[in-house]
Amino acid sequence: MSEVVEFFSQPHFWIGLLQIIGIDILLSGDNAVVIALACRSLPAHQRRRGIVLGAAAAIVLRIIFAAFIVHLLAVPYLKIVGGALLFWIAIKLLLPEEGDDQDSGGVDAARNLFQAVKTIVIADAVMSLDNVVGIAAAAKGDVVLVALGLVISIPLIVYGSTLILKLLDRFPIIVAAGGALLGYIAGETMVTDIVLLDWVHENAAWLHYAAPAGGAVFVVAAGMIVARLRRRVLRRIEQRAAEPARSDGR
């Protein structure tokens, strides 16, 4: 019994859990937004089906990826690769949508449930991988934390779309904070790869602090630079003159 208590009183468990909650809010929330947007134009009952299927696929994919990735983290060099991937994910998270004059991916709007689900499954695959890499890195091998990360992502995938849109509208700083968190975790992950672990411990123990901190700073700086290099988003979506019935004869 005291072992269980001791387990839960370890600070790194709670820190890991908080990090995982943060990662899930952003990455699973985004996944929910994509599912909702992909089904936007469908008729009501098809939309509901699309969202349910999309959410189910996202959850299943997360479980499958998690099962693989937890084992892979001990393989040499894979944490370095995972860390690099996390940097990539983190920077992507910070970039705003592209403007009018830039060509988006050329995705076509879904006209039926089948097309919507096709779009969603591709999105789910990518976003689930992103989410699981983030969770696995933050969990640092703790299977309980990975499991919790998956469990927490479920309601977020199903209900998170409105939550995250409202949250980010009110507190846009959360995006930068999320990017910094991922960068922090990425730095930490890279430096603890099995091929580097002993060397760092003996020769450059300061990297355990410098790499995560540097990672966070790097992501925020890179995000700001890339966003600035791109043309600023300025879209005029609609221009309509409203001529209401004049009641006062003017």
Place this chain on the structure above:
Amino acid sequence: MEKILIPVDGSANAERAVVHVIAMIRKGRAVEVHLVNVQPPLRENVTRFIARSEIEGYHREEGEKALAGAKKRLADAGIAATSHIGVGPAAETIADFATDIGADEIVMGTRGLGGLAGLLLGSVATEVIREAKVPVTLVK
């Protein structure tokens, strides 16, 4: 005829700016009213999977929701207005828009949906004052 741009975000505070402009018109000022709602951009993390028409449709829908109250007030007062929806960082987009349409003045609320309660002046209003190239009137 003066062109007045009223940025609106669906908040009660923003609507007071509309009420103020309606009062101006009633007092005899000849005003061409333009409403604008600026939507915060989605992240590329999300939009890379979605068709551009869907994204625009989403912004249009959200924009119409935010504009609804203001449009209704103007319609009830029998005043014609042109409404616009933009996407981008709020203050910059409002300021650029005012320049684009040749507005003579911007009339806006001091705190919209984004303002923290207790803050006298919201961050968007503050930035618009900084960025705008035309006079800005703030309505509390």
